[in-house]
Amino acid sequence: MAAENEKSRLDDAARAGWLYFIAGHTQDEIAKMLQVSRASAQRLVSLCLAERLITFRLEHPIAACMELAARLKERFDLAHCEVVPADPAAPQATAGIAERCANLLDSTLRSETPVIVALGTGRAVRAAVERVTPIDRPNHQIVSLVGNISADGSASFYDTVGRLADRTGARHYPMPLPFLMSSEDERNKMVRIEPIAKVKAVAAKADLRLVGIGQMDQKAQVHVDGFVTRDELFEMMRQGAIGEITGWAYDSKGRLLKAGTNRRLTSIPPEVPAKTTTIGAAVGAAKVAAIAAALNGRLINGLITDEATARAILER
Amino acid sequence: MAAENEKSRLDDAARAGWLYFIAGHTQDEIAKMLQVSRASAQRLVSLCLAERLITFRLEHPIAACMELAARLKERFDLAHCEVVPADPAAPQATAGIAERCANLLDSTLRSETPVIVALGTGRAVRAAVERVTPIDRPNHQIVSLVGNISADGSASFYDTVGRLADRTGARHYPMPLPFLMSSEDERNKMVRIEPIAKVKAVAAKADLRLVGIGQMDQKAQVHVDGFVTRDELFEMMRQGAIGEITGWAYDSKGRLLKAGTNRRLTSIPPEVPAKTTTIGAAVGAAKVAAIAAALNGRLINGLITDEATARAILER
DNA sequence: CGGCCATTCGATCATATGCTCAACTGTTGG
DNA sequence: CCAACAGTTGAGCATATGATCGAATGGCCG
Numbered sequence: 001m002a003a004e005n006e007k008s009r010l011d012d013a014a015r016a017g018w019l020y021f022i023a024g025h026t027q028d029e030i031a032k033m034l035q036v037s038r039a040s041a042q043r044l045v046s047l048c049l050a051e052r053l054i055t056f057r058l059e060h061p062i063a064a065c066m067e068l069a070a071r072l073k074e075r076f077d078l079a080h081c082e083v084v085p086a087d088p089a090a091p092q093a094t095a096g097i098a099e100r101c102a103n104l105l106d107s108t109l110r111s112e113t114p115v116i117v118a119l120g121t122g123r124a125v126r127a128a129v130e131r132v133t134p135i136d137r138p139n140h141q142i143v144s145l146v147g148n149i150s151a152d153g154s155a156s157f158y159d160t161v162g163r164l165a166d167r168t169g170a171r172h173y174p175m176p177l178p179f180l181m182s183s184e185d186e187r188n189k190m191v192r193i194e195p196i197a198k199v200k201a202v203a204a205k206a207d208l209r210l211v212g213i214g215q216m217d218q219k220a221q222v223h224v225d226g227f228v229t230r231d232e233l234f235e236m237m238r239q240g241a242i243g244e245i246t247g248w249a250y251d252s253k254g255r256l257l258k259a260g261t262n263r264r265l266t267s268i269p270p271e272v273p274a275k276t277t278t279i280g281a282a283v284g285a286a287k288v289a290a291i292a293a294a295l296n297g298r299l300i301n302g303l304i305t306d307e308a309t310a311r312a313i314l315e316r
Numbered sequence: 317m318a319a320e321n322e323k324s325r326l327d328d329a330a331r332a333g334w335l336y337f338i339a340g341h342t343q344d345e346i347a348k349m350l351q352v353s354r355a356s357a358q359r360l361v362s363l364c365l366a367e368r369l370i371t372f373r374l375e376h377p378i379a380a381c382m383e384l385a386a387r388l389k390e391r392f393d394l395a396h397c398e399v400v401p402a403d404p405a406a407p408q409a410t411a412g413i414a415e416r417c418a419n420l421l422d423s424t425l426r427s428e429t430p431v432i433v434a435l436g437t438g439r440a441v442r443a444a445v446e447r448v449t450p451i452d453r454p455n456h457q458i459v460s461l462v463g464n465i466s467a468d469g470s471a472s473f474y475d476t477v478g479r480l481a482d483r484t485g486a487r488h489y490p491m492p493l494p495f496l497m498s499s500e501d502e503r504n505k506m507v508r509i510e511p512i513a514k515v516k517a518v519a520a521k522a523d524l525r526l527v528g529i530g531q532m533d534q535k536a537q538v539h540v541d542g543f544v545t546r547d548e549l550f551e552m553m554r555q556g557a558i559g560e561i562t563g564w565a566y567d568s569k570g571r572l573l574k575a576g577t578n579r580r581l582t583s584i585p586p587e588v589p590a591k592t593t594t595i596g597a598a599v600g601a602a603k604v605a606a607i608a609a610a611l612n613g614r615l616i617n618g619l620i621t622d623e624a625t626a627r628a629i630l631e632r
Numbered sequence: 633c634g635g636c637c638a639t640t641c642g643a644t645c646a647t648a649t650g651c652t653c654a655a656c657t658g659t660t661g662g
Numbered sequence: 663c664c665a666a667c668a669g670t671t672g673a674g675c676a677t678a679t680g681a682t683c684g685a686a687t688g689g690c691c692g
Contacts, residue, residue: 014378018383023382026647035423037672037673040670042648043671045649052375054373054375055372056337056338056373058369058370059369060326060330063334066331085327103351106351342677343680356640358680358681359641
């Protein structure tokens with residue numbers, strides 16, 4: 001008898017769910033139809049949900065992205081995660097994620113109360129800055145996590161801080177240092193001088209850090225851009241380097257290496273584990289291992305990527 | 317550009333739909349996530365529905381029934397329609413529909429204001445009456461649409477009116493006449509006498525008519541039960557009879573025949589087209605044609621059947 | 633370049649929904 | 663037969679939702 005009641009209860013739940021979700025009736029109407037109180041109708045509808053009698057199917061590429069983002073967020077305990085549809089025409093395109101990063105910057109910078117935004121390297125970050133909606137926020141601060149003087153002494157192409165400051169009127173703190181110093185001692189000396197210490201102090205209070213993630217292979221961006229030599233790159237790879245964030249190389253477990261270029265690097269080191277919102281932005285099959293390692297090592301606590309990359313990370 | 321906006325709008329709609337239905341967020345939360353006003357979030361969710369980006373799937377036998385009922389209701393413009401799951405173990409079982417009929421009677425009789433319920437023939441109707449919850453409603457009236465004296469002069473097995481009156485304390489009006497008179501003249505004479513005219517008058521004011529539907533073939537219930545002879549049955553079939561309601565035979569278009577037993581029948585004729593709620597209750601492959609004809613001829617404006625029968629009716 | 637039309641937007645409000653809590657119903661164990 | 667109890671029920675309320683309407687935006691034509 002209990003079983004029969006159970007069954008008829010589920011039948012009613014299914015009926016209510018059908019009437020609610022498919023026929024589009026209100027719970028009041030359903031209550032009248034099924035001869036129960038509205039409260040009971042509500043219970044039936046929610047039972048229908050709870051028992052998974054009804055399922056929702058979203059027939060749209062976005063659906064998969066939302067799903068992947070939710071899984072990444074869960075798996076790596078992320079504060080923020082966005083997955084954009086992969087553009088089949090250009091799988092490596094940063095356009096999609098740049099758009100989302102710009103959106104993130106927009107919404108952060110829109111705040112009237114002063115915020116501090118720290119920027120790392122990466123094409124996605126650079127492209128994001130270009131898409132930020134200009135807005136007047138003189139009380140915000142934009143700080144660079146990475147030296148913007150390249151090997152030849154000129155200001156780097158990656159002057160994202162300056163560009164973003166242009167668009168917002170915010171105070172900005174570029175890091176007037178070469179990417180690499182010639183020795184560990186020299187690095188240690190430099191980062192203690194006043195202007196640099198100031199940048200470090202501001203960066204430490206950043207409300208948002210947006211960083212690119214680079215893979216450490218023959219096509220590593222830090223090498224392609226001429227910041228590290230072929231030999232330096234290979235040495236780091238021998239040491240187990242699999243990826244880098246603001247130049248800081250880390251291994252497949254996301255542990256920062258204590259050797260090679262990391263000893264001479266002027267960039268502000270990542271906070272480990274990431275406490276302030278630190279969003280990595282990266283796409284591409286080549287970067288999957290680097291991204292996964294950064295997530296596992298908690299070098300970042302947020303991620304913006306595309307569908308294909310997200311899938312690859314989850315399938316590792 | 318328009319196409320791109322369109323696309324991103326649908327993307328957002330899908331996103332909103334996902335967050336709403338699948339992730340279970342409120343529209344307020346979604347509005348914050350997508351950086352839009354709550355009103356816009358609501359519009360996105362409803363756009364998602366309107367564009368059918370999201371679909372609902374109800375994984376339950378009931379779902380198909382609800383669907384069939386909705387289609388029958390639409391197709392035949394019915395005031396009421398219920399489809400119960402077919403019992404694979406007993407395809408002809410009236411148990412399911414009897415339950416629903418009883419439910420219908422229950423809810424009708426529950427009313428405090430006096431109601432008049434008229435009952436026709438049929439096993440389903442009979443079984444329904446047995447399942448009605450006893451309730452004290454002395455001001456209701458139960459009236460028979462069909463003579464309850466069988467050929468041999470005894471009260472018929474189908475004394476549904478009496479049984480229902482027992483359970484409700486309602487006044488009841490059986491029809492103290494044989495099913496068939498010996499001639500048209502005699503029938504016309506009998507239906508004019510006072511007690512019968514009274515029954516007719518009450519029946520005319522019925523709030524609900526619940527009738528069985530019989531097929532007119534070798535196994536026609538009216539013949540099996542001995543109300544009409546084999547010859548009478550065959551004669552009606554020759555005239556095109558395909559089904560009967562309270563004994564009134566009709567053809568495949570649902571038109572009442574003006575010949576044969578219909579001329580000598582004492583039953584109260586159906587209202588055509590049915591205006592007051594007139595619910596047919598019937599299941600079985602053999603009855604499909606009869607039910608469809610009754611629906612098309614508007615001899616009934618409501619139907620209670622099972623899944624298999626409903627499907628067959630719609631597929632004709 | 634300006635004005636017009638067609639959307640779109642967000643404030644506001646009526647309605648629908650979900651939840652809490654106290655009362656109730658049927659059940660089980662004395 | 664009664665009492666304790668677990669599970670349900672519906673009233674009432676706080677919140678969420680959906681519709682309306684005036685304002686604003688943007689595109690298009692003169």
